[in-house]
Amino acid sequence: MNASPATATDWARIRADFPLLAREVHGKPLIYLDSANTAQKPASVIASVDDFYRWHNANVSRAVHTLGTEATDAYEGARRKLAAFFNVRADELVLCSGTTFALNLVAYSWALPRLQPGDAIVLTRMEHHANIVPWQLVAERTGATIKVADINAAGELDLDALYALLTPDVKLLSLTHVSNVLGTVNPVREICREARKRGIVTAIDGSQAAPHRPVDIAAIGCDFYAFTGHKMCGPTGTGALWARREHLAAMPPFIGGGEMIKEVRFEGTVFNDPPHKFEAGTPNIAGFVGLGAAVDYLSSLGMHNAEAREQELLRHATEELDKVEGLRIFGRAAEKAAVISFLVEGAHAHDLATLLDLEGVAIRSGHHCAHPLMHHFGVPATCRASFAFYNTHEEVEAFVAALRKVRRLLA
Template identity: 80%
Template sequence: MTPATGARPADGGPVDWARVRDDFPLLQRQVNGKPLVYFDSANTGQKPAAVIEAVNDFYRQHNANVSRAVHTLGGEATELYESARRKLARFTNVRPEEVVLCSGTTFAINLVAYSWALPRLKAGDTILLTRMEHHANIVPWQLVAQRTGTRIEVVELLPDGSLDLDMLRAKMTADVKLLAVAHVSNVLGTVNPVREICREAHRHGIVTVVDGSQAMPHRPVDIAAIGCDFYALTGHKMCGPTGTGALWARRQHLEAMPPFIGGGEMIKEVRFDGTVFNDAPQKFEAGTPNIAGFAGLGAAVDYLDALGMANVEAREQALLAHLEEELAKIDGLRVYGTAPGKAAVVSFLVEGAHAHDLATLLDIEGVAIRSGQHCAHPLLQWFGIGTTCRASLAFYNTHGEIEAFVAALRKVRGLLG
């Protein structure tokens, strides 16, 4: 599948980003009588027509359950579901049998927490986290620690929002059994050197979990090259439907881990005196999945693959440079997170204006940004603040939208005095 408008020539030439934007129906609407400026893609990505049509087509033409029926519809549904697994595997350079399909990163990390960590960790062991983690990569480990007596240690940041790698190396002591780290921060945009981090962790025998939610939509991701033990991703941030995602895990871990949830499809045989579980990854996929959603996720992977993730990253970096240049001209505006090579996420505050007030007034101007704590309370506490505004870009945004956003920001700032 190629982008619906043929925005990238078949010969792999330059992408026509204006035509790419036309692939996204929602971006054509108005909000409060003004053209929508959607700068909240770190929260959820917008969906191209190809994804919307794939979900619609599933329900119109193929709706049936997976892996349970020999009739035609059952076979078609199963193929759509399994093709999403194969596409994700190819997209990230791993094997399909190592990809567990699930509802998203939160489920994926909980799967690791309950199926890998809980049976193995004990009092005296340590879980290593970083200050910049999303709650989905903090709370599951706290729950494990409460039940096992495991300690949690935190790696802090440098003033620009980058990870203190010297502290990280120093904290890789013999008692550390697991390290969980974000590939890209959802608040700061910091891109962590996860390949180097995982390599160092493995020298110390530490199992690694990488939260890839904010990396997958915005840059090429080669999980095999990263060398982690587990990689979690979510579909709705990468132009796919909500309620979709995956966990990649090394085969030896999947084979050794017990099922997380029991039910249909994750079994080979059930008797009242015992059950024989299915092989991985199916043993972790109990019940009827979001089949239509995975049909859409497969279409989203096709769409991004056709654009080329290197092109996506370059486009977003150009937009980020423009946004940062314009924001630097606004007096009293402070940006949180200035690490070199950061992703296109800008968290900021304007002196004298509350984040929620700014976001509310910007919405009146047709501009959608996020305000709040961004599921990262410990990170904002480290900065000594309660909330920020966050403008997060995607390849479908434009330089004209950046100018409209900055103009709206200046206007609403004036209203707030």
């Protein structure tokens, strides 16, 4: 099994690192176009999880025996790898189950103790439910309100309108780096700079950016950045929240238990230092070992190479889909990730996805955890084809051919 890609341009060799991509579905070669949902795993990641359970399995930060030391070293090693990958300090990374947990941590540990009636939170029309619902829950409990920044016809943020919303009552701006539906890449560095001028704290949902483009959190200049491991070719149930050190120091713990303490007495508890005070209980150790291996893999590949490859596939797929009669693409941002949401006239999204599956093509259909965006476009659901560097131009051609075939069946 390959520990890393041979070269950044040998895409056939790189694709061979992903065992699942060799399987068939309904007797046809699998064409996996759902990487925005979850990425496939290279053999090195699978092997690292297997190796941990076979030879090193123990709990972390509790035992002084050899296995305990090995497990702790591997777990903290993953934290250090992630920190280097995103250009941040390791002691500013809270390891958790993913973006949803990370944003809830910000909501309950940072926002809930601070917000009050008259305060406001700004979100955008293109947010995932994970970056909407926690803020709604906090707003209900604090009396704060939520403002929504809208998008233009291309699916891009109207920046002038966004900045006009950033009035003195706004305490937090939370937005996605890359839309999971439209593929729009938001200019988060510029946006965070404008928010900072106004004294507004910023939180970025990096779920769809981290797997597909170089991300330098320090350069973005946000206060919080959340990402999910399983979209980065790592195991499910992994991810992290990066936060400025001063925020972590001031925030109370979100969940209490073991590991996040220095001393517990019935009279009171002394909490551990950040980031450990936010990591109660036994973590997904093997998962983070796997995520560390995924970071090694992506680093060896080079995120600039991954992004360039995916942009090629995006251009090819967009050109071919534009030739399909009656097909509408949602989101045509000037800067866009390799995500294409679409509908075909006269066909329901779920019907299209079901019939494409019979052709071996895996796409997603539904609201994509973005109900407000669906309402904006006046549709209940869309189909979404999302590409990763391990996809091929041949798969693009086969996908469009299969789409034409099922479209005829539904006509």
